[in-house]
Amino acid sequence: MTGRLVFTDLDGTLLDHHSYSFAPALPALEQLAQLGVPVIPTTSKTRAEIESIRMALGNEHPFIVENGAAVFIPVGYFSSQPLGTVERDGYWIHERSLSRSHWLEHLAVLSHQYPGQFESFSSAGVDGIVAMTGLSSEAARLANHREYSEPVRWLGSDDNKAEFVARLRQKGANPLQGGRFLSVAGDCDKGRALVWLRQAFAEAWQIEQVADLAAGDSGNDVAMLEAAQTALVIRSPVNDFPELKRTGDVIYSDAFGPAGWAKGVEHWLASTHSAS
Ligand SMILES: [Mg+2]
CATH class of the missing domain: 3.30.980.20 (Putative mannosyl-3-phosphoglycerate phosphatase; domain 2)
Structure with missing residues (x-):
């Protein structure tokens, strides 16, 4: 069992800002799947929007909706239901905002x-x-x-x-x-949702520390880019890099969107290879 996780924003990060294509990221997504590294969509989008994108991606992992308002884990994904979740519609849901x-x-x-x-x-x-x-x-x-x-x-x-x-x-x-x-919405963000889900993985995997990568391209990604062990900041055609306080373990992509995502993920996989 690997101890690695990828949390990723969708629009402008895994999906091209203009075309919404993830084609340039496919080789990296395949590599992650082969290595058993879960890819966790972490986005401002709704559950309904993410479900349709997950289907296109062939992704069956947990996901974080509406800017960190809730974490959705498919029932049975872990061997037992994580504390702090309710079961509904086939998911274990951890809610961080009122409705x-x-x-x-x-x-x-x-x-x-x-x-x-x-x-x-x-x-x-x-x-x-x-x-x-x-x-x-x-x-x-x-x-x-x-x-x-x-x-x-x-x-x-x-x-x-x-x-x-x-x-x-x-x-x-x-x-x-x-x-x-x-x-x-309530007082929630992508970073605190990431920290909660990372801990749920650590408990399920029975390991002390998870090596995680967070990828994002704009302001609402800052909290998760600060929270992950490694940050992958994706170049955007419409805004500057979001500003981070941290300086260590940050990768800035040269290419836009999914092309930059793929390069950054491959670099991170190579650099964490010996650790897992
Ligand atoms: Mg984005």
């Missing part, structure tokens, strides 16, 4: 205080999401199948937005500003 419906209740109250100043996926519906994002209606449907978080598009003034965010914080939310949307 989307909880945040929607707060947003409904706020919609009276800030009328017309924001819209969310829930209020916009699938057609509205298509208009806001340019996704196909099928992709918008999967993106709207959220369990823990709600994307909000702010339309009002900056001052009102700051007040709106402060009110959400008072309710225990940790709103995160992404490129287009303010994501309203």
